[in-house]
Amino acid sequence: TNNDSRVIRAELLSFDADPGEGDNPAEGSVRHYTDGALWLENGRIKAIDDYATLAPRLPEGIETVDHRGKLVMPGFIDSHVHYVQLEIMASYGRQLLDWLNDYTFPEECRFAQYEHALALSNAFLDEMLRVGTTTAQVFCSSHPDSADAFFTASSKRNLRMLAGKVLMDRNAPEALCDDTLGGIRDTERLIADWHGTRRLGYSLTPRFAPTSTREQLDATGGLLRNDPSLWLQTHLSENTGELDWVAELFPDSHDYLHVYEQSGLVGPRSTFAHGIHLDQDMRRRLAERGANLAFCPSSNLFLGSGLFDRLAAREVGLDITYASDVGGGTDLSGLATLKAAYQVGQLRGQPLTAWQGLYGLTLGNAKALSLDDKIGRLAPDLEADFVVLDPEATPLLARRHARCRTLGERLFALMMLGDDRSILETWAGGKCQHRREQA
Numbered sequence: 389t390n391n392d393s394r395v396i397r398a399e400l401l402s403f404d405a406d407p408g409e410g411d412n413p414a415e416g417s418v419r420h421y422t423d424g425a426l427w428l429e430n431g432r433i434k435a436i437d438d439y440a441t442l443a444p445r446l447p448e449g450i451e452t453v454d455h456r457g458k459l460v461m462p463g464f465i466d467s468h469v470h471y472v473q474l475e476i477m478a479s480y481g482r483q484l485l486d487w488l489n490d491y492t493f494p495e496e497c498r499f500a501q502y503e504h505a506l507a508l509s510n511a512f513l514d515e516m517l518r519v520g521t522t523t524a525q526v527f528c529s530s531h532p533d534s535a536d537a538f539f540t541a542s543s544k545r546n547l548r549m550l551a552g553k554v555l556m557d558r559n560a561p562e563a564l565c566d567d568t569l570g571g572i573r574d575t576e577r578l579i580a581d582w583h584g585t586r587r588l589g590y591s592l593t594p595r596f597a598p599t600s601t602r603e604q605l606d607a608t609g610g611l612l613r614n615d616p617s618l619w620l621q622t623h624l625s626e627n628t629g630e631l632d633w634v635a636e637l638f639p640d641s642h643d644y645l646h647v648y649e650q651s652g653l654v655g656p657r658s659t660f661a662h663g664i665h666l667d668q669d670m671r672r673r674l675a676e677r678g679a680n681l682a683f684c685p686s687s688n689l690f691l692g693s694g695l696f697d698r699l700a701a702r703e704v705g706l707d708i709t710y711a712s713d714v715g716g717g718t719d720l721s722g723l724a725t726l727k728a729a730y731q732v733g734q735l736r737g738q739p740l741t742a743w744q745g746l747y748g749l750t751l752g753n754a755k756a757l758s759l760d761d762k763i764g765r766l767a768p769d770l771e772a773d774f775v776v777l778d779p780e781a782t783p784l785l786a787r788r789h790a791r792c793r794t795l796g797e798r799l800f801a802l803m804m805l806g807d808d809r810s811i812l813e814t815w816a817g818g819k820c821q822h823r824r825e826q827a
């Protein structure tokens with residue numbers, strides 16, 4: 389038998405397709421084993437089945453991890469987060485533009501130092517694993533060293549991560565602004581060093597329209613055209629003050645999205661964070677290009693940005709991803725993001741089922757980020773990134789759990805009440821990389 393082979397025995401839950409908006413999941417969308425077996429080999433999933441069915445096929449003497457009573461799901465994915473803002477979470481800043489100037493920009497200046505960036509990268513990854521997140525699309529700062537540090541830390545842990553150095557050549561403190569084309573050259577060097585290395589991918593990262601010149605946005609579009617395997621991440625229509633500023637800075641663009649379209653930044657691997665203040669035509673244009681909108685509910689509530697219209701996006705077939713947007717967001721946890729998404733949905737008359745939320749956090753995010761051939765499901769040949777949830781992590785959760793009759797009820801209670809204590813273990817690349825210390 390292979391040294392790096394083991395089987396996890398637990399309740400298993402994974403999505404094979406979008407469960408839809410109904411109270412019950414669409415037929416064939418949910419894969420669930422009450423007493424399941426997940427067979428791992430060389431960092432990948434070799435097989436998944438009922439334990440009783442798989443057991444006779446297992447090699448003699450294979451290590452079995454007995455997690456009966458626990459729930460195993462694919463590792464959570466965060467489609468938009470700023471690692472450089474970890475230490476300014478929950479800084480009272482009213483709304484977006486003040487918050488950027490008062491807290492965010494000064495904080496990001498500290499990442500000019502490689503040693504600081506590496507320490508914070510490791511602290512950030514520790515926190516991600518503590519909450520069950522195994523993949524994220526990450527903003528670094530504008531300093532190339534901040535991206536080198538993040539990729540180095542992610543590579544050491546063999547994590548699947550997307551990240552990029554922020555491009556910003558105006559309207560920010562001088563210490564944060566890059567040179568218009570110097571920022572592009574630094575980006576090209578980072579792509580050469582990291583894109584496709586181990587489990588890492590490069591995401592082109594123009595911060596948002598107000599902090600890049602047209603020349604820099606055009607050059608970014610040029611990089612994307614030359615290599616369609618690159619990702620792209622930016623912000624779009626988060627805050628009404630931001631909208632007015634963009635209209636002023638780009639008088640030749642007929643709306644905010646048009647600024648990005650004119651530079652060739654809207655494609656199937658583009659993630660636009662927030663997208664709150666959009667009309668249906670803009671949503672349709674995003675959908676036609678296969679882009680996705682990152683729904684950042686805890687951030688949108690914290691910065692008072694607005695209530696994301698999830699169903700308007702769905703109506704035109706526009707992909708939604710779920711994101712913490714830390715440091716604008718108040719919680720790194722995917723479960724906390726879903727709880728906030730549910731609350732936003734309630735205020736919009738668009739409640740979020742646990743099926744839809746947990747699908748979004750796993751396969752939905754993986755699909756929208758074009759990573760579903762590698763992660764997002766418990767399925768043969770996919771990478772062994774998964775989370776072991778303890779449905780009875782606290783006395784209160786155990787009480788609530790005991791009262792649940794259906795899987796749907798249990799998942800909803802977990803989505804609303806679960807937190808980092810619910811994450812017993814986080815596995816990435818076939819290795820247990822986090823185990824909660826028992827109280």
Ligand code: GUN
Nearest residue numbers: 492595596623687713716
């Ligand atoms: N828009 C431009 N930069 C940022 C940022 O760092 N956070 C948020 N939430 N919005 C932004």
Ligand code: ZN
Nearest residue numbers: 468623661713
């Ligand atoms: Zn953001």
